[in-house]
Amino acid sequence: MKKIIVLQLLFFTVIMLAQQNDNLSIGFESNSQYYIDDEKTGDFTEPNRFRSNNYLKVDYSISKFSFGLQAEGYEPMSLLNYSPDFNKTTLALYYAKYTSKKIEATAGYFYEQYGSGLILRSWEDRQLGINNALRGGRIKFFPTEDIVLSALYGNQRSGFDVSDASIYGFNSELNISSMLKVNSWNLDLGLSYVGRKEESNNTDFNFNDLTNAFSSRIDFSKNNFYSSAEFVSKSNDALIIFDEIRNTKPGSAILFDVGYGKRGFGINANFRRIENMTFYSERSATGNIYNQNIVNYIPALTKQHDYLLTNIYVYQAQPQVSFQDFALLKIGEIGGQVDFFYTLKKKTALGGKYGTKIAVNMSYWAGLSGDYDYLNFEYDSDLLRFGKKYFSDISLEIRKKWSSDWSSVFYYVNQYYNKRYVEETFGIVKTDIFVSESTYKLGSGKSLRFEAQHLWSKDDKKNWVGGTVEFNLSSKLAVYVNDIYNYGNDDEMKKIHYYNLGGSYTIKGHRFALNYGRQRGGLICIGGVCRFVPESTGVTANIVLSF
Amino acid sequence: MKQLPLLTCILFCTIGFSQKSIPNSTLTTLEGRSVNIQDEISEDKITVLSFWATWCVPCINELDAISEVYEDWQESTNMELIAISTDDSRTQKRIRPMINGKGWPYKILLDKNQELKRALNISTIPQTFILKGSKIIYIHSGYSPGVEDELYQVIERNKN
Numbered sequence: 001m002k003k004i005i006v007l008q009l010l011f012f013t014v015i016m017l018a019q020q021n022d023n024l025s026i027g028f029e030s031n032s033q034y035y036i037d038d039e040k041t042g043d044f045t046e047p048n049r050f051r052s053n054n055y056l057k058v059d060y061s062i063s064k065f066s067f068g069l070q071a072e073g074y075e076p077m078s079l080l081n082y083s084p085d086f087n088k089t090t091l092a093l094y095y096a097k098y099t100s101k102k103i104e105a106t107a108g109y110f111y112e113q114y115g116s117g118l119i120l121r122s123w124e125d126r127q128l129g130i131n132n133a134l135r136g137g138r139i140k141f142f143p144t145e146d147i148v149l150s151a152l153y154g155n156q157r158s159g160f161d162v163s164d165a166s167i168y169g170f171n172s173e174l175n176i177s178s179m180l181k182v183n184s185w186n187l188d189l190g191l192s193y194v195g196r197k198e199e200s201n202n203t204d205f206n207f208n209d210l211t212n213a214f215s216s217r218i219d220f221s222k223n224n225f226y227s228s229a230e231f232v233s234k235s236n237d238a239l240i241i242f243d244e245i246r247n248t249k250p251g252s253a254i255l256f257d258v259g260y261g262k263r264g265f266g267i268n269a270n271f272r273r274i275e276n277m278t279f280y281s282e283r284s285a286t287g288n289i290y291n292q293n294i295v296n297y298i299p300a301l302t303k304q305h306d307y308l309l310t311n312i313y314v315y316q317a318q319p320q321v322s323f324q325d326f327a328l329l330k331i332g333e334i335g336g337q338v339d340f341f342y343t344l345k346k347k348t349a350l351g352g353k354y355g356t357k358i359a360v361n362m363s364y365w366a367g368l369s370g371d372y373d374y375l376n377f378e379y380d381s382d383l384l385r386f387g388k389k390y391f392s393d394i395s396l397e398i399r400k401k402w403s404s405d406w407s408s409v410f411y412y413v414n415q416y417y418n419k420r421y422v423e424e425t426f427g428i429v430k431t432d433i434f435v436s437e438s439t440y441k442l443g444s445g446k447s448l449r450f451e452a453q454h455l456w457s458k459d460d461k462k463n464w465v466g467g468t469v470e471f472n473l474s475s476k477l478a479v480y481v482n483d484i485y486n487y488g489n490d491d492e493m494k495k496i497h498y499y500n501l502g503g504s505y506t507i508k509g510h511r512f513a514l515n516y517g518r519q520r521g522g523l524i525c526i527g528g529v530c531r532f533v534p535e536s537t538g539v540t541a542n543i544v545l546s547f
Numbered sequence: 548m549k550q551l552p553l554l555t556c557i558l559f560c561t562i563g564f565s566q567k568s569i570p571n572s573t574l575t576t577l578e579g580r581s582v583n584i585q586d587e588i589s590e591d592k593i594t595v596l597s598f599w600a601t602w603c604v605p606c607i608n609e610l611d612a613i614s615e616v617y618e619d620w621q622e623s624t625n626m627e628l629i630a631i632s633t634d635d636s637r638t639q640k641r642i643r644p645m646i647n648g649k650g651w652p653y654k655i656l657l658d659k660n661q662e663l664k665r666a667l668n669i670s671t672i673p674q675t676f677i678l679k680g681s682k683i684i685y686i687h688s689g690y691s692p693g694v695e696d697e698l699y700q701v702i703e704r705n706k707n
Contacts, residue, residue: 022567022568025567025570025666025667025668026668027668027670029670057665057668059570059666061570061571066570066571099571111660111662111665112660113636113659113660116636116639117635117636117660121636121660123635123660123661124661124665126670148581173581175579175580178580186578186579186580188578188579188580219578219579221578226578226643257640259640259643259644261643261644261646261647261648262647263647263650264647264648264650265647265648266643266644266645266646266647266648267644268640268641268643268644270640297635297636299635299636299637299638300637301637301640303641304601304602304637304638305602306602306603306604339640339641339644339645340644340648341644341645341647341648341649342648343648343649343650354615357611357648357649358648359645359648399611409604439608439692441692441693443693444693445691445693445694445696445697446693447691447692447693472691472692472693474691475687475689475691475693475694475697478689478691504689506687506688506689508686508687509667509668509669509674509686509688511670511671511688511689544668544670544671544688546667546668546669546686
């Protein structure tokens with residue numbers, strides 16, 4: 001309690017200073033929820049109905065130096081689904097940085113990403129409860145405009161502490177075409193190394209304390225064509241299954257991307273194969289549900305959908321080795337996606353007066369085929385053969401403007417979701433989803449948006465229907481109500497309405513939002529803003545201040 | 548206790564705040580080249596920085612709406628819009644086909660690990676900044692149809 005008062009006094013003082021000072025900037029974010037009992041989904045049985053996550057970030061810069069800190073408060077407890085290590089109010093991050101034309105040096109906590117993050121990404125995502133900043137030092141060197149070299153050493157943040165393991169990193173980015181003074185094409189190379197050293201007293205298996213990961217990247221583009229490739233390898237390391245070391249294996253990843261685009265038309269395709277690529281700063285953290293101690297970032301390469309019903313069956317990348325039972329053996333994934341964007345020109349039969357915009361996305365992901373030995377936690381994978389199908393997704397989006405005040409979006413999605421393999425439970429879910437939304441401008445900043453959605457499925461929870469009405473009273477103030485209803489559920493008790501209503505007010509960089517309802521979880525877009533929300537029932541309040 | 552931040556805000560939102568500059572931060576071009584945001588902002592222009600992502604519908608609505616009037620804006624005022632993508636590597640590869648397919652005329656820069664987004668204390672997108680020279684003169688977060696008209700009024704008022 002005392003800490004909160006101290007924090008708030010600090011907060012007042014710095015805001016006052018920030019008002020006067022060009023070099024000082026402050027960000028404050030508070031996300032609170034009051035959880036209530038719900039006759040449909042059950043009582044709230046956890047401790048503390050009121051919970052709040054708070055972040056105060058202060059940055060100060062003077063000539064070539066900058067300094068900053070972040071205090072965090074989880075009072076009286078962190079929101080549901082956050083790591084229990086976020087359990088108090090205290091200083092969480094601090095740094096000092098020197099920046100010149102040739103050198104950037106940082107001491108304290110910092111974020112970093114090498115390439116696409118397959119061997120290293122440290123970042124913050126407050127909605128997901130991820131903050132794996134590194135505490136230590138980093139130096140970046142820019143010898144010419146075409147070369148960036150950097151090196152780092154640190155321990156990774158875990159809760160309000162840091163992990164024991166040391167992380168070493170080196171990264172280089174070279175712009176070859178500009179070194180050769182060529183303008184007609186572009187060629188970039190990247191090479192990175194990440195080492196994680198965690199002492200182990202295991203004597204049954206043979207692996208080093210230091211695990212090495214390498215990434216090499218090439219990017220090439222010429223006129224409207226572009227392509228890139230990345231190759232990753234991770235050295236032999238302990239394989240943790242059911243919380244114990246069962247074997248040792250190396251890991252690898254291959255990523256290709258090609259695309260072509262000109263005004264009004266764009267196409268892109270990517271392919272990725274990953275095998276045993278989970279990478280944690282502590283081996284024992286493997287597979288933890290709070291996303292703590294993650295060293296690398298392996299996102300699902302599928303379309304990130306925007307509507308409530310399209311976010312029920314969301315694919316998660318499968319980089320891990322998992323031997324759940326003799327029929328559920330996973331060591332990685334292989335697959336890809338294709339994106340296609342096209343604008344039908346204005347004043348044509350299909351384009352109409354304003355033109356029509358079309359987007360198509362297709363993705364397909366499967367397990368790795370190979371020889372598996374369930375009893376000995378042993379495997380030998382094939383390089384390019386597809387195994388069990390995990391997921392596929394085909395979506396079509398048409399955006400059409402009918403008049404200067406009226407526009408619509410039509411969206412269709414077909415999904416195949418192998419729940420048994422993705423979630424390691426059971427069943428396969430096939431869905432068809434249709435969404436239609438229309439926006440009407442009412443003049444003087446007012447507008448109305450309607451959204452109707454339906455999900456058809458013969459599997460799992462079966463059919464859903466949903467709708468949203470959003471009213472923007474001005475560019476600053478918006479209110480909304482939405483509901484999704486699982487009317488097709490075989491279990492009468494589970495035919496549940498997930499309803500929400502709320503509003504938001506924004507001014508400058510500040511934002512206040514209030515919401516009441518029963519949330520299923522997923523990506524929700526309100527008053528022009530998108531964020532992820534976890535499942536719960538209650539009242540939520542979000543405050544964002546920026547000075 | 549909960550009201551304290553709210554009170555603070557009511558107190559301070561009403562007071563004008565000093566004009567800050569865009570912090571020193573390295574972004575990436577679509578071709579993968581590193582650039583400093585401060586070098587990309589022209590001193591004698593009005594610059595609009597729009598933070599967006601390929602998965603953010605209101606962001607796309609805003610940039611679609613501005614693209615329809617962008618030629619007129621540029622003709623009557625000396626302005627430029629830089630659309631800064633905050634997509635991470637999950638969706639970064641969709642940026643190029645999307646902007647091509649939509650025919651957006653903007654300069655696009657990538658904030659790959661959200662360094663600039665964090666430095667500007669942006670927690671939700673879209674968020675739009677209007678800069679006169681290198682000073683921030685206007686901030687708006689969120690998008691509802693018609694916001695583009697308000698942005699244009701600010702640009703008009705501040706043009707040289």
